Amino acid sequence: MSYLAPAEFATKMVDAGESKIFMSTRDTIIRAFMAGAILALAAVFAITVAVNTGSFLLGAILFPVGFCMLYLMGFDLLTGVFVLAPLALLDKRPGVTVGGVLRNWGLVFLGNFLGALTVAFMMAWIFTYGFNVDPGAVGAKVASIGEARTLGYAAHGVDGWMTIFVRGMLCNWMVSLGVVGALISTSVSGKVIAMWMPIFLFFYMGFEHSVVNMFLFPFSLIMGGEFSFMDYIVWNEIPTALGNLVGGLAFTGLTIYTTHVKTAPKRTTELRTEALRSAALSRTN
Numbered sequence: 001m002s003y004l005a006p007a008e009f010a011t012k013m014v015d016a017g018e019s020k021i022f023m024s025t026r027d028t029i030i031r032a033f034m035a036g037a038i039l040a041l042a043a044v045f046a047i048t049v050a051v052n053t054g055s056f057l058l059g060a061i062l063f064p065v066g067f068c069m070l071y072l073m074g075f076d077l078l079t080g081v082f083v084l085a086p087l088a089l090l091d092k093r094p095g096v097t098v099g100g101v102l103r104n105w106g107l108v109f110l111g112n113f114l115g116a117l118t119v120a121f122m123m124a125w126i127f128t129y130g131f132n133v134d135p136g137a138v139g140a141k142v143a144s145i146g147e148a149r150t151l152g153y154a155a156h157g158v159d160g161w162m163t164i165f166v167r168g169m170l171c172n173w174m175v176s177l178g179v180v181g182a183l184i185s186t187s188v189s190g191k192v193i194a195m196w197m198p199i200f201l202f203f204y205m206g207f208e209h210s211v212v213n214m215f216l217f218p219f220s221l222i223m224g225g226e227f228s229f230m231d232y233i234v235w236n237e238i239p240t241a242l243g244n245l246v247g248g249l250a251f252t253g254l255t256i257y258t259t260h261v262k263t264a265p266k267r268t269t270e271l272r273t274e275a276l277r278s279a280a281l282s283r284t285n
Contacts, residue, residue: 002185002186004185009184010256010257010260010261011261013084013087013183013253013257016084017087018091018093020081020085020104021096021101022100023104025107028076028107028111029111031076031111032077032110032111032112034070034115035077036077036111036112036114036115036116036119036214037119038069038115039067039070039112039116040123040212040214041119043063043066043212043215045066046059046063047138047142048138051137057204059203060200060203060204061200061204063200063203064195064196064203067178068191068196068199071179071191071195072182072188076111077108077112077175077179077211078108079176079179079209079211079244080175080176081105082105082244083249083252084179084253085105086101089101090254091257109241112211112214113214116211116212116214116215120215121222123142124219124222124223127139128223135223142216142223143220143223143224145216145220146216146217146225146227147220147226149164149216149236150217150227150231151235153235153236160235162239164236164239164240165240165246166243167206167240167243168207168239168242168246168247169244169246169247169251170205170207170243171208171244171247172244172247172252173248173252174207175199176252180194180252180256181195181198182195208240208244209240210237210244213232213236213237217237
């Protein structure tokens with residue numbers, strides 16, 4: 001599996017963050033567009049499996065195929081750069097600024113949204129034969145998710161907003177572990193296994209992923225969902241994206257960086273010092 005030790009992949013995380021900040025605008029948008037499109041297709045695929053088999057568990061098991069494909073292709077999700085880009089800033093890499101981090105986040109958000117929106121239009125067309133027939137069971141299920149996850153949260157006011165924020169935190173805790181998983185092995189099989197586990201967990205638990213939602217909610221609106229674009233932004237995308245940022249950075253990025261890049265000196269007690277001194281004397285005699 002060619003596993004890399006934590007100190008090695010932690011340094012690769014910082015290197016990856018620096019690389020993404022200095023990537024050209026064209027390449028950043030193209031890679032983000034493809035990531036959003038592939039993840040949207042994976043979401044449709046997983047929901048199709050769940051509806052046709054009656055097993056949401058099976059859909060969740062298969063959903064990570066899209067995540068694995070896009071990261072093996074070197075594409076970027078907003079949830080990933082939320083974690084990687086700030087590490088280059090914390091590590092004081094030359095030329096890395098707050099503005100550079102925000103620029104990267106903005107471009108990746110734009111690319112992800114355009115990719116997911118493109119797939120939303122394509123799937124809406126496919127399900128309805130050019131908006132001429134009902135979308136069928138799968139299309140109806142996908143469309144219903146958007147309404148449930150906007151008006152459903154809005155009905156609970158601030159508590160609903162905080163609920164989706166926390167779900168966003170938990171989501172990117174797991175998703176960012178999947179991003180790290182792509183770095184902890186030099187083999188394809190090792191990367192896929194490491195990515196698969198946390199992505200399966202987040203999807204089955206129903207946590208909120210800002211990029212997946214960039215597909216689900218526009219699709220629902222296209223299909224005539226009983227909510228507005230502002231409902232989607234205020235009661236889903238904003239709290240989800242903020243939760244993704246906080247959860248991924250706090251639970252994965254900062255913890256790995258702090259303990260594996262900026263590792264503190266080991267404790268030395270009197271007993272350990274004496275044992276080391278005795279061992280050194282025994283070797284010299």
